[in-house]
Amino acid sequence: MNVNEVSRISTGTVIKGEISSPNDIRIDGSFEGKIHSKGRVVVGEKAVISGDIICDNVDFWGRMTGSLFVRDTLTLKEGCTVAGDLHIKRLVVELGARFDGNCRMLADGEFEKLAEGVVTPKAAQPVKPIVTGTPINPVAGKPLSGGIPVQN
Secondary structure, eight states: OOGGGSEEEOTTOEEEEEEEESSOEEEOSEEEEEEEESSEEEEOTTOEEEEEEEESEEEEOSEEESOEEEEEEEEEOTTOEEESOEEEEEEEEOTTOEEESOEEEOOTTHHHHHHHHHHSOOOOOOOOOOOOSOOBOTTTOSBOOSSOOOOO
């Protein structure tokens, strides 16, 4: 793979939002949100993540609060800290890795169903405004009656 095909969040960089990439991703900075990669995600020793990761494989050295959805193998490296749920096919845990959460081993075909629900959440229902009370004229400070007054 070409080095230019790896997305990278460098140490000291802070990003909030959602990342979707067909390529590998390396994170050494801070990220809050959702990461979706069709490749490998490498989380470096100084990385701090708050959110979900959905990808094919993960090598994890950093700290994270959130859920991991991994099509194949998650490797928790020595010194890492993960607080959240794991949805994975294979798990490698090195001595000194720390994990606090639930782990679910996925059967063939389950990843796609789970990842689809995480990556493409169901459309939110529109919110209807709630109007209560009587409108007040902001200029006169009195209730409006029969319409909005026009200022000259």
